[in-house]
Amino acid sequence: MQPSPWITGDDPFCDRAPRAGLLDRSIWAVRKRFWNALATFKFRHNKPVGVPVPRRDRRLDPVILAEQFPGIPVSNILVADRVPADEALPLVDGFYWLQVMLYRLFPPMQRGLPPIDADPQRALDEAYTLAHRRLFPAPRLPEEYRRPVDLGHIAVAGPYAFYLDRAPEGGFQWDLRKLARYEHHAGLRSLGVRVLFGVDACARRLRPTRIECELGVSVPGDERWELAQKMALCAVTTHLSLVRHFNWIHLAAGGPLAMATRNHLPPDHPLRRLLWPHVFHTQFSNRIVTLGQMAKGGDFETIFSFTHRGMCQLYEEAYADYDAIVIDPAREAERRGLLDAGFDTPTLANRLAHFEVMCRHAERYLRVYYGSDRQLQEDVGFQAWLDAWDRLVPNGVRKLLPEEITLDSAARLFGAIIYLVTVEHEAVGTGLWDYQMWTHVQPVRIYRNGQREPLDVYQRLVNANYNLNVHRTQLLTDFSYLALDQRGAEVFQQFRADLLALQSRLEKEPPARWKVYPTLLEANINA
Structure with a gap:
């Protein structure tokens, strides 16, 4: 057998890895088979939800999340008091309640399991079975995750590009020091990390210069640099999944947007029709994801570093800190100092290309139904x-x-809304498929004793990300049937044509795993 290209020497963890006995291995085999079967069952039977013409329904009232979900003690997040009748899927809802009950009766986690294989491809092959692959292709390793890992490139080309910010002392930074506040599982390192980057003006790129973390200050080339890099990537991917994705897109912005749209725009209002493909099924989606991921024993607590209490505290504080500027990629980039900063920003360019198409669509639509600013x-x-x-x-x-x-x-605002639930949601959700599975580069937990993730943690990470990729209603769907008249229908059709033209243009560029394309985008945040 050829030696793994990922193992550069003796594995220092081998001698202190937990060694499961025969009974434990047998129980794990049954547990793994059961939860993998559940994951593939969910994937196979999930069908895209069509977007119906809107109709009148009872008002949605905001309530505290902890009132709707008593086992999740988050006291400031507002959610809808019910799922609207046209979104309700009783069988799916019942399935998720059953899943949460199984977290207690036969959980996917098992104490004392050994770590995943030191070879990341073998670890993935063990977790991502043939049954998974029959339904969806396996993750592929991004070029930037091959040795040596290039944090400077990852900071501008990948799912974490919008974490870059100007540093007070000059240069740029990832500042995730706030993550040190929240309770971690025993044996894990703190995720309070700050990475400093300098600008290489000649090469028009960033280079990491220092990482500050619980290890102290680390600089490129020192003995702690590789571990410090992993801590930085662990922190940024944790924040992206827990905060930027579910907290900010689903709970802080998306849920309220759908409530306001249903409550205050009648079914035949032109703005209701513009927004409808992008808000329909939001409440049901938020409900089942909250159940499956935020509940005690759910995905968030068992995959990432924080205890359930720490995760709930993070959710409360991140929600309170939410800034709606993040839904407008150009304004967020300007605030962060990324425009004309002396280095290339390929992810930003890709996002702005989509944003421009969405703003044009919104402007065309508004000018069909409003003759002047005053009329609006x-x-x-x-x-x-x-x-x-x-x-x-x-x-x-x-x-x-x-x-x-x-x-x-107003057109820019509506363009930003469409961007939020399509491009941004894609980038921080399914866009992690080719990134988050490669835990030799980007761990989801950093153990103080140096071990890799246990088998159950990694298996749950794979299955959680796998089910983010279920088939959903695509943005390229012809939504002209939702229009009030022929003029509106033509605007929807032109939007689709513009997206296809953008797809054609982007396909002529060099490919990259992080790139967003119109053919990948879903119409809304429906889970």
């Missing part, structure tokens, strides 16, 4: 919708608009 300003439904969304989102959304709203500024 005097639209009672629009103002009620905006007021409600502003009240429901932590720290509001009016900062995204000037004091005097124009058709242009």
Whole structure:
């Protein structure tokens, strides 16, 4: 057998790895087979949910998350008091309640298991079975995750590009030091990490210069650098999954957006039809994901570093810190100092190409139904919708608009909404498929004794990410049937044509695992 290209010497953990006995191995084999069968069953039977023409329904009222889900003690996040009738899927809902019950009766986790194989490909092959692969292809290792790992490139080309920010002392940084506040599982290192980057103006790129973490200060080439890099990547991928994805997209922005749209835009309002493909099924999706991932024993607690208490505290504080600027990629990049900063920003360029198409679509649509800025300003439904969304989102959304709203500024807002639930949701969700499984580069936990993730943690990581890739309604669906008239239908059709043109243009560029393409995008955040 050829030696693994990933193992550069003796594995220092081999001698102190837990060694499961025959009974433990037998129980794990049954447990693994059961939960893998459940994961592939969910994937196989998940069908895209069609978007129906909107109709009237009872009002949705905001309630505290802990009231809806008593086992999740989060006291400031607002969720809908019920799932709307047109979104309800009783069988699916029952399935998720059964899954949560099984977390207690026959959990996917088992104490005392050994770590995954030191060879990352073997570890993946063991967890990602033939049954998985029949339904969805296995992750592929990104070029930037091959040795040596290039943090400077990852900071601008990949799913973590929007963590880059100007550093107070000059240069740029990833600042994740806040993650040190939250309770970790025993035996794990703190995720409070800060990475500093310098600009190589001649090469138009970033180079990491220092990592600050519980190890102390590490610089490239010292004996702690490789571990410090892993701690940085562990911190950023944890924040992306827990905060930027589910907390900020689903709970802070998406859920309130769907509530405000249903409550304040009647079914035949033109803005209801514009938003409808992008908000439908949000409440049901948020409900089942909250059940499966935030519950005690759920995915978030058992995969990542934080205890359930630590995770809930993180959710409360990150929700309170939410800034709606993040839904507008150009304004967020400007705030972070990334525009014309002296280095290439390929992920930002890819995101802005999509954002431009979405803003043009929104502008065309608004100009069909509003003859002037004043006509939009005097639209009672629009103002009620905006007021409600502003009240429901932590720290509001009016900062995204000037004091005097124009058709242009409103078009940018609606373009940002479409971008949020399509491009941003793709990048931070299914966009991690080719990244998060490679824990030899980007662990989901950093153990103080140097061990790799145990078999059960890694298996759950794989299955959780696998089920993010189920088939959903695509953004390229022809939604012209939702239009109020032929003029609106033509706008929806032109949007689809523009997305296809963007797809054609992007296909001419060099490929990369991190790139977002219109053919990958889903129409909404439906799980």
